[in-house]
Amino acid sequence: MVWKILSALTAACLAGAAYFAWSNQADLKNERTRLAAANDNLKAAQERKTAGDTALKEKQQILADAQKERDAAREEVLKQTAEAQEKEAALAVIKGNLDQVSSQVTSVEKQIEDAGDIEKLVAQIEKLKQEQQDAEGAVANQSQRVAAAKEQYDYVVNQTNKLRDTEAQGRRGVVAADFTARVAQYFPEWDFAILTKGNSQGVFANADLEVKRGRQVIAKLKVRNVEQNGSIADLIPGTLAKGDAIRTGDVVVAAAKQSAEDEKKTTPNQTAAPNAEAPAPVTPPAGAPAMSDPFGAPAGTPAPAAPMNSDPFGAPAAPAPAPAAPANSDPFGAAPAPAAPAGGAPMNSDPFGAAPAPAPAN
Template sequence: MSKIFGTLAAVFLAVAAFVAFKNKEAKEVEIGDFKKALQVEKTTTNDLNAQIKRRKDAEDLRDQHKDAAVALNKELEKEQADYDTAKKDIVKLEAEFNAKKQELAQAADALKDLPDPEELIPKIKRMRAQLTEATDAIASAEARKANLIDLDTNGKARIKTTRELIELQSSGKSFPTLKTRISSVYRNWGFVILAAGDRQGVVSGSTLDVLRGGDVIAKLKVTAVEAGRASADVVLDSVAEGVTLRAGDTVMAEREEAKPNPATAAN
């Protein structure tokens, strides 16, 4: 009987030792999983803080953009004032040119029906001097007029370019010539990082097309812009079925859709 109890005691001890060993292994696995979870939480928190900082930096850059737009507007006003001044100078030069031409015609007319040579010689010398002076003045006026016309043309071109830049920034559209790529994709947060920024023509708030193989596969909404990069949210329901955005996808300004002709639509 004592042998039976001894055997049972040995069995119970073995079972207890086995359960304790398994509990220890489970505890070690649980501790390892907990450490990994802490590391993932730390990494996620760091990434989130970095993204918050980038967004704040982008907002500061956006405010600087507003200041730059004000400065561009002032420059446009100055260019317009210079252009108006140049136009007035051209009108004045044309009046001087016409006056000199009239003087030249009068001088040529005075040489007709010459009087007595003794009286005419001093007069001829004086008229020739006046004629030379008038001719030189006309040539100078023509040169100044041509220069002012060039200034006028250049001023108009600069005004047009400045207006187009201001209109693009004010309308919230990126430059039509923009072509860049996705550098990073954050699927869990629904946004991407672009390899282009303000210098390349990305405008905050604009809509962009994501292309692959020449086809539009998704649309992006720019949320923040820096000098050389930008962040953009993926527009909901814009991603083509079965498509996943990835780094390297081409990004361009949103294509303008052609509006139907009312007469054609009516037919």
């Protein structure tokens, strides 16, 4: 009888041991599964970090390329401005020669009334008229060249302004008011989302965005990394309701309130008071070049209307212009030609300033 009781107890102990062995094996399997999942998550995080570092290097390279383009545009502006000045100077010389020819023609016509050798004077008049026509053709040709140079100059200025605006937007981190994108993927464990648009669609680093579902704003984001066709934005703590979550496909729009604009508003206002006394004008030194630095070097007192060769990037304009020139003066701002010499001297045939030829014998 005792051996039966002992056999029953032994069987019960074996059954309990088998149950605990089976339970421990299931727990071990679960722990191994959790360990594998943790290793996978760690590997994915490392891969994302590597991708982020690569994107950062690409953005730095893009910024360096943009700065090179800006510097090249500055050099092109300086070059075009110098060429425009040279053409204006040549045009002023040609216009001066034209004025001399006109004065000489008038003088010759007056001499005809009192002259004795009519045929000689007529031949001289015809020669001067031909020279006048040549000079007028040269003036028209030079005017066309100046107009072409000005068009190219304006194009370079516009391209430079576009590059500057894009760079300023990137520094401020403010997206357009009508910007929209979608959430490509959201990672709640790290509180960041991947967006479907990048810098080629108007996304900038540090931009403030809002996630909308229908007409309701459910969360706010701040852009951290930007790529060509995608970007990464962090969830701003406290903006997502507890128990809610950002979903793939949610609409992302520009935030109604941009932190960059707040910083701009809080910047101390340095504008002078309306009744403050204006600073005394700066008189340029004698012999200073006519062209000011187009990238911000200070110039003299600003004129009411900027001349053609003024700074296209906002530097102070050149000194105020002199009183209005006579009707036959250079329309591009060059000094008026000197008065024709007495005695009806012939036109200076060299348009670049050579000494006039001696007067023909009467």
